Amino acid sequence: MNVNYSKWFRAALYIIAAITCLIILYPYVVMFFSSVKGMDEIYRIPGTLLPEKWNLSNYLTVWKHIPLGYYFRNSAIVACGATALSITCAIPTGYALARMNFPGKKGFMQFIIITQMFAPVVLLVGIYKIMMTFHLTNSLFGLILLIAAFNQAFSSWLLSGTFATISRELEEAATIDGCTRLQAVIRVIIPLAAPGIVTAVIHAFIGAWNEYTLTLVLISDTYKKSLNVGIRAFFGYTNVEWWYVFTCSLLTTLPILLLFQAIDKYIVGGLTAGGVKG
Amino acid sequence: MDARIRKKPGIARFEAYLWMLPTLTLVSVFVLFPVLESVYMSFSKVSKAGIIKSFGTLDNFRYVLKQPVFPRVIVNTVVWTVLIVLISIVISITLAIVLNERFHLRRITRTMLLFPWATSGFITACVWKYALDYQYGSVNALLIRSGLVKKNINFLGNADSAFAWLIFVGVFVTVPFMTFTLLSGLQSISVDYYEAATIDGAGFWDKLFKITLPLLRPAINVTIVLNVIYCFNSFVFVHTITGGTPAHRTDTIMTYLYWMAFSKGNYGAAAAISVIGFIVLLIFSVIYMNVQMKEETA
Incomplete structure (x- = not known):
């Protein structure tokens, strides 16, 4: 509504924008201030607002309490692996949905929508059973397969929307020049669909980096946990080492937020360009 | 175009399935298979170790429905889903309208809205669990130090107040993406309508109720159905912040299912809860498909 109204x-x-920013920032400020407080200050009643003493050393000592290096490595492996697998599978599916007519197409699309309804948590019992059967518990590879599977609906839907916006003629020109259909997709379609693919990659990566429930249920080996699940080590029976919970939380969150500042136009841009509603 | 592509004989019509094979395999093994396994388990006698003893019993369903807390869990799930979606949609429409205007805080607000979406649910849940703590929580510290209250408030102390705060956290994580979806809907509305309305002397509220909301309707419908599903499936916030305490009175279907399987070790009953969850989700997905199709034909 690009019209000027009253003052x-x-x-x-x-006012609305300022309140929104304050509410959103609040948990991040709490996270940061609490991460540099000492134990005595965290448990003081009433609590302090700003840290009295800035224990930046918390960010160093935390590495001695849990195998944080392993957790970073595991989270990175799972996030990269699941993203790569998920997008590699979703590109041909998205292409087929956008370009081909085939028997049972409508049914397949409904099937895709229905799988999107199921979050892993409602299937936990079945997933747990199947992963036991395949000996894929305590396995990063198992997590990669699962996360990629649950991401298929969203990614292929988004990519099919992107592919549908690309002119067929370009692809036909490539076929006339002697490319097979696969070559045409790789050389012509994928480069043109790059913004949509970036959006799909971002969504898949964030989902996998932040995955919690599946890792919680399937990984019990301390050295195979992810950052999110590893943080749970600081939740004791009687008290919580909040300062370490928040140092780890910030170390987990910052890489993602920084990555986003660089590429934020793709996050939403691709969604609308791809014609995905929702 | 050569004849090969235009007219395909028999088997070639199925070429698309070859392209979709990787997706089909992944989804069948890791999504469809667990669905079938859960259904099978829900009708079976299952041992504590998760081994199926015999098939063909309704005992798991009887057991679940007999639990005195189960009605509460169902009511919680409905209240949780309905309230989060309703509150979030009102906030998100307002924010989308605000962010569709040009003003100085727009860019920074848009960037900030991405934060909660990019942060892991578990970490968001941790911060709010700490912030709302009765003894040393930062919300209490803020209220005391600013002189607004005399003594600490026990936000998570009883089931009702804890559940209200869980809904607050739910809204906090739901609003960002909802706002972005609605904002992209708003941006597709032509400026011409508003210009014509201005010439006719329409004010802000006229434009809101006669142009913006009716034209945003399809986007709102899809957003509502999708978020109903997300909220219904939500697990980590309740699990982390209250863990269903006190006495399952803040549990939703998902956290109750987790507790039944992995704390109580009753996999059969947990599978039965899953199946009840599927039925609800299936009803939602039928509604979603209808909404989606209506939008496509409209």
Whole structure:
């Protein structure tokens, strides 16, 4: 609504935006301040707002309490592996959905929508049983397969929307020049669909990096846990070592937030360009 | 175009399935198979170790439905889903309208809205669990130090107040992506409508109720159905912040299912809860498909 209203309307815009920013920032500020407080300060009643003493050393000592290096490595392996597998499978599926007519197409699309409804948590018992059968518990590879599988609906849907916006003629020109269909997809379609693919990659990566429930249920070996599940070590029976919980939380969250500052236009841009509603 | 592509004989019509084979394999093994396994288990006698003893019994369902807390769990799930989606949609429509205007705070607000979406649910849950702590929580510290209250408030102390705060956290994580979806819907509405309305002397509220909301309707419908599903499936917030305490009175179907399987070790009953969950989800997905198709034909 690019129309100028009264100054009350302008004031309302600023007030709503400011309140939104404050509420969103609040947990991150709490996370940061609490991560540098010492034990005595965390448990003081009433709590302090700003840290009295800045224990930045928490960020060094935390590495001695849990195998954080392993957790970073595991989270990176699972996130990269699941993203790569998921997108590699979703590209041909998205292409087939966008370009081909085949018997049972409508049924397949409904099947895809229905699988999107199922979050891993509602299937936990079945998943646990199947992963036991395949000896894929306590396995990063098992997690990669599962996360990629649950991501298929979203990724192939998004990519099929992106592929549908690309002109068929370019692809046909390539076929006339002697490319097979597969070559045409690799040389013509994929480069043109790059923004949509980036969006799909971002969504898959975030989902996998932040995955919690499956890792919690399937991984019990300390050295195979991810950052998110590893943090649970600081939740004791009687008290919680909050300062370490939050040092790890920030170390987990910052790489993602920094990555986003660089590529934030793709996060939403690709979603609308791809015509995915939702 | 050569004849090979235009007219395909018999088997070639199935070429698409070859392209979709990797996806089909992954989804069948890791999504479809667990669905079937859960259904099978829910009708079987299952040992504590998760081994199926015999098939063909309704005992698991009887057991679950007999639990005195189960009605509460169902009511919680409905309240949780409905309230989060309703509150979030109102906030998100407002925010989307705000962010569709040009003003100085717009860019920073948009960037910040991405934060909760990019942060892991578990970490968000941890921060709010700490912030809302009765003894040393930062919300209490803020209220005391600013002189607003005299003594600490026990936010998570009883089931009702704890559940209200869980819904607050649910809204906190639901609003960002909802806002972005609705914002992209808003941006597709032509400026011409508003210009014409201005010439006709329409004010802000006229434009809101006669142009913006009716044209945003399809986007709102899809967003509502999708988020109902997300909220229904939500697990980590309740699990981390209250863990269902006190006495399952803040549990939803998902956290109750987890507890039944991995704390109580009753896999059969947990599978029965899963199946009840599937039925609810299936009803939602039928609604979703209808909404989606209506939008496509409209």
